[in-house]
Amino acid sequence: MTAALDLEAVRKDFVVRDNGRSARFTAVQDLDLSVPDGQFLAVVGPSGCGKSTLLDLVAGLTTPTSGRILLHGEPVTGPATDRAVVFQQYALLPWRTARKNVELGLESVGVPRKQRARLADEHLDLVGLTGFADRYPHELSGGMKQRVAIARALAVDPRVLLMDEPFAALDAQTRESLQDELLRIWRATGKTVVFITHGIDEAVYLGQRVAVMSPRPGRISDLIDIDLDPVPGEDVRSDPAFGRLRHRVWSSLQQIEDRSETEVAHV
Amino acid sequence: MSSSTLEKAAPTLDPAPEDYRRRAGLTVDEVQTPRFLPALGRVLRGSAAILAFAALWEVAPRIGLVDAVFLPPLSTSLGALADLVSSGQLTEHLQASLTRALVGLSIALATAIPLGALIGRSASVARFLNPVLELFRNTAALALLPVFVLILGIGETSKIALVVYACFFPVLLSTITGVRTVDPLLLKSARSLGLRPLQLFTKVTLPAAVPTIFTGVRMAGAASILVLVAAEMVGARAGLGYLVTAAQQNFQIPAMYAGIITIALVGLAINAVLLLAERRLSRWRPTS
Ligand SMILES: Nc1ncnc2c1ncn2[C@@H]1O[C@H](COP(=O)(O)OP(=O)(O)OP(=O)(O)O)[C@@H](O)[C@H]1O
Ligand SMILES: [Mg+2]
Numbered sequence: 001m002t003a004a005l006d007l008e009a010v011r012k013d014f015v016v017r018d019n020g021r022s023a024r025f026t027a028v029q030d031l032d033l034s035v036p037d038g039q040f041l042a043v044v045g046p047s048g049c050g051k052s053t054l055l056d057l058v059a060g061l062t063t064p065t066s067g068r069i070l071l072h073g074e075p076v077t078g079p080a081t082d083r084a085v086v087f088q089q090y091a092l093l094p095w096r097t098a099r100k101n102v103e104l105g106l107e108s109v110g111v112p113r114k115q116r117a118r119l120a121d122e123h124l125d126l127v128g129l130t131g132f133a134d135r136y137p138h139e140l141s142g143g144m145k146q147r148v149a150i151a152r153a154l155a156v157d158p159r160v161l162l163m164d165e166p167f168a169a170l171d172a173q174t175r176e177s178l179q180d181e182l183l184r185i186w187r188a189t190g191k192t193v194v195f196i197t198h199g200i201d202e203a204v205y206l207g208q209r210v211a212v213m214s215p216r217p218g219r220i221s222d223l224i225d226i227d228l229d230p231v232p233g234e235d236v237r238s239d240p241a242f243g244r245l246r247h248r249v250w251s252s253l254q255q256i257e258d259r260s261e262t263e264v265a266h267v
Numbered sequence: 268m269s270s271s272t273l274e275k276a277a278p279t280l281d282p283a284p285e286d287y288r289r290r291a292g293l294t295v296d297e298v299q300t301p302r303f304l305p306a307l308g309r310v311l312r313g314s315a316a317i318l319a320f321a322a323l324w325e326v327a328p329r330i331g332l333v334d335a336v337f338l339p340p341l342s343t344s345l346g347a348l349a350d351l352v353s354s355g356q357l358t359e360h361l362q363a364s365l366t367r368a369l370v371g372l373s374i375a376l377a378t379a380i381p382l383g384a385l386i387g388r389s390a391s392v393a394r395f396l397n398p399v400l401e402l403f404r405n406t407a408a409l410a411l412l413p414v415f416v417l418i419l420g421i422g423e424t425s426k427i428a429l430v431v432y433a434c435f436f437p438v439l440l441s442t443i444t445g446v447r448t449v450d451p452l453l454l455k456s457a458r459s460l461g462l463r464p465l466q467l468f469t470k471v472t473l474p475a476a477v478p479t480i481f482t483g484v485r486m487a488g489a490a491s492i493l494v495l496v497a498a499e500m501v502g503a504r505a506g507l508g509y510l511v512t513a514a515q516q517n518f519q520i521p522a523m524y525a526g527i528i529t530i531a532l533v534g535l536a537i538n539a540v541l542l543l544a545e546r547r548l549s550r551w552r553p554t555s
Contacts, residue, residue, distance in 0.1 A: 096551070
């Protein structure tokens, strides 16, 4: 299998103000990661460990200070429609209807108007929003807005879908139904997905593999394969194997926490 | 009212898509029915105050509360207005004023919005220019009238230039603010979808700034009439400001009030047109 995404020794420094003087802050360092084509990778890690930084780098929204990011073997030079991002806060344009929001990415690559509208409606159908194309974002619930954002990301037919805690702002029930929709869409489209989350359950439920990130500076500290085979009609979450994997991810995160506590104790 | 509050308080589960439609359909019905009555009430209350004011204007001179020579009853002033209309004089003055105001406003919009957008793109340029722009905006345009007359003469040019000046700064400053306060997340997500800088500007920054720009445009609309009437009072041979002063100097008091009423109506009309335009451009906003 060829890797969809390769990160080699990636480092990202930010310039920050420290007591009025500018200083360097290393957000991620020595970050290596390879994501096979078509894989659903979940990323977990403590707050501030550099998950969003990693996603911005892959999206091409920021450039690495050093290291390389390859997409299907080609270096990433900036944002392009071969990758699409779904943000936690939806980021829909409030003055555009759902259809027009989905069309935004298609406009950037110059798809003709008629085809744009058709593609937008198709993708709204795909996320279960048939009949809502003419609604403005303020007329939609949080879950529906996130469905529009997912449709918008998929409409440009990206090879890699990048998601930054997309369901974190939703209530439990909405989250569960969107998780299942996302799995369905992923199976139907075969896209590579990098899915950032704070939820261990969510990571184990969605991911084929879970990457655990540790902070200061951010790097991948553990990779856990999720080898569950779900039985149709049964909740995989009640499978004992799910519980074991869940515990495995939890312990990995716990180690990071213990380590940072001893660090603090030594300071 | 209370029913829609209840709707909102209901727990927001995430039903299957079919339920969305039903739920959304419900909401539409409930919002539309009760809206008519409050609107009617508002219109009645609004016109009640106007009617009371008109009655006071009519009665006060008649019962000797004020001198009828200096403040003739409303009906007399309206009679003078009718005379001005039928003699064609009002059309002439109205046309002169409206032309100047609209030409001036258009020039200001056509220059201030692009310039403001340009300045707003760079934080450092905006910070650097802001003090001097505030200074210009807060310099009463009328104080500059002598300067304009000195340089441009007393013809059309100086009057239009004064309107341009008065309209330019509110629009410029609101455009800068509007462009600078666009939600960075919107820009980031649009950038991630591959939009190039010019597309970002026309598809995200500018539409996001429209509501803010419009507050400046409405201020400009009000300012245009204000400074224009004043300029016409000082030196002009046509225009509503000229009509008012000329009538006063010839002791045609009812005609003077007719001119003032017209100026008030023009101000209202400009504001109404701009409000309408604003509403058309921001139909997407939640009506609360
Ligand atoms: N533009 C920036 N300038 C300076 N520092 C930054 C910038 N962006 C992120 N950082 C720092 O880099 C570190 C990683 O931030 P990042 O947003 O990637 O964390 P995260 O893992 O996504 O956290 P969370 O789970 O809370 O979203 C943090 O310490 C943050 O303060
Ligand atoms: Mg984050």
